[in-house]
């Protein structure tokens with residue numbers, strides 16, 4: 001069963017609580033929470049305090065995508081803020097990805113790595129046993145509303161084959177430019193979780209959009 005994770009990056013920042021309150025009844029499975037530091041990516045969003053403020057409003061898992069340098073510094077703050085899933089970029093300044101993934105698990109959260117569009121699947125090969133999920137970026141991180149990069153589909157297929165061959169339970173999550181057309185392609189290629197920002201939050205009927213994305 002495909003999971004849909006609306007990215008609140010595309011929600012109205014002046015009414016964030018309201019957006020999160022409605023996501024469950026609209027059919028969302030996870031809440032995707034994009035953290036940007038103005039260094040790893042050319043944009044700044046929000047951090048653990050926002051997560052803490054939203055936590056009491058929903059029982060959906062909060063899926064924190066750390067687009068930051070030194071991601072390990074944020075494991076403890078996000079644990080305290082009630083995050084459920086933490087993903088870190090392999091391209092970030094973290095030199096000890098394996099250790100960082102173990103630290104996320106030790107903090108009681110699910111852990112994963114994120115690969116930018118130009119990063120080959122081989123970058124996560126030796127990390128897979130420590131990953132509950134791998135997030136494949138289908139746009140260059142930093143902004144919502146960009147177009148899906150089609151080469152991502154062959155990365156999804158390669159990773160699906162590798163996970164199958166090794167008999168792992170690692171989920172494949174895809175993030176960026178997901179709409180009903182690209183969602184279908186991602187699902188056919190073997191994705192498990194689809195992040196959707198503008199598709200959901202700019203839709204006249206988000207419930208219907210989430211239903212459409214599920215295919």
Ligand code: DX5
Pocket residue numbers: 007009010032034065139140141142143144145146175176177178195196197198199
């Ligand atoms: C991009 C973020 C995405 C973004 C997706 O840097 O990681 O999660 O919100 O937005 P859409 O779905 O509009 O491409």
Ligand code: ZN
Pocket residue numbers: 007032033034065175195
């Ligand atoms: Zn994201």
